[in-house]
Amino acid sequence: MFGGDTLYELRCSLQLAELEREGGFSPHVSPFTAVSDLGHLLSRAGFNTLTVDTDEIQVNYPGLFEVMEDLQGMGESNCSWNRKPLLHRETMLAAAAIYREMYGNSDGSVPATFQIYYMIGWKFHESQARPAQRGSATVSFGDLAKIDGLLSRGKK
Numbered sequence: 364m365f366g367g368d369t370l371y372e373l374r375c376s377l378q379l380a381e382l383e384r385e386g387g388f389s390p391h392v393s394p395f396t397a398v399s400d401l402g403h404l405l406s407r408a409g410f411n412t413l414t415v416d417t418d419e420i421q422v423n424y425p426g427l428f429e430v431m432e433d434l435q436g437m438g439e440s441n442c443s444w445n446r447k448p449l450l451h452r453e454t455m456l457a458a459a460a461i462y463r464e465m466y467g468n469s470d471g472s473v474p475a476t477f478q479i480y481y482m483i484g485w486k487f488h489e490s491q492a493r494p495a496q497r498g499s500a501t502v503s504f505g506d507l508a509k510i511d512g513l514l515s516r517g518k519k
Contacts, residue, residue: 366417366478367397372466373430373475380458381450389447393439401482410484418479423472427459430475 374392381388398415405413424430434440450458467473487493 364401364480364482365395366480367395368419368476368478369395370430370434370475370477372462372473373427376427376458376462376465377450379461380454384451384454384457391447391450395478396480398480401480405482405484408484409486411487412485414483416481418481420477420479421474422477423468423474425472427455427462427473430473433475 370392374390377391378388381391398417401415402413405415424433462473463471
C-alpha cells in the first residue's frame with residue numbers, strides 16, 4: 364500500500380503551478396494513508412499484534428509527463444471526487460518546469476518517490492501456545508555466558 368509521502372514531488376509541483384496559474388488548486392493525486400491510520404485500522408479489525416513497516420523507493424524519470432504516463436499505466440489515476448476534471452496546458456508546462464527546478468537531478472531526470480507500507484497483524488487463537496508468565500523462567504540470561512563452559516565439560 365502506498366504511504367502518505369508517495370509522489371510528494373509531483374503533488375507539490377502541481378499545487379504550486381496551479382496556484383500560480385489559476386489562483387487555487389485541487390488534488391490531482393489520490394490521497395494516501397498515514398502509518399498511524401493503518402495501525403488504528405488493524406486494531407479496530409481485531410488484530411492485537413501489529414507490525415507496520417515502510418520502504419521508500421525513488422524512481423528517476425525523464426520528466427513530469429513520463430511520471431504521469433507511468434502512473435496511468437499502473438492504474439493510479441486520481442480517484443478523488445472533488446477534483447477538477449482537467450488541467451490547462453500552461454499549468455502542466457509550469458508544473459513540469461517547477462518539478463525539474465525543485466527536484467531535478469544533475470543528469471536532467473526527475474525523481475518520483477514511492478513510500479510503501481507493509482502490514483502484518485495477528486489474532487490469537489486457542490490452539491496457539493501462550494507466552495509464559497513473567498518471572499517464571501528457570502534460567503537467567505546471565506547464565507548464557509557460562510554455556511560454553513557447561514557444554515565443554517559435558518563432552519569430556
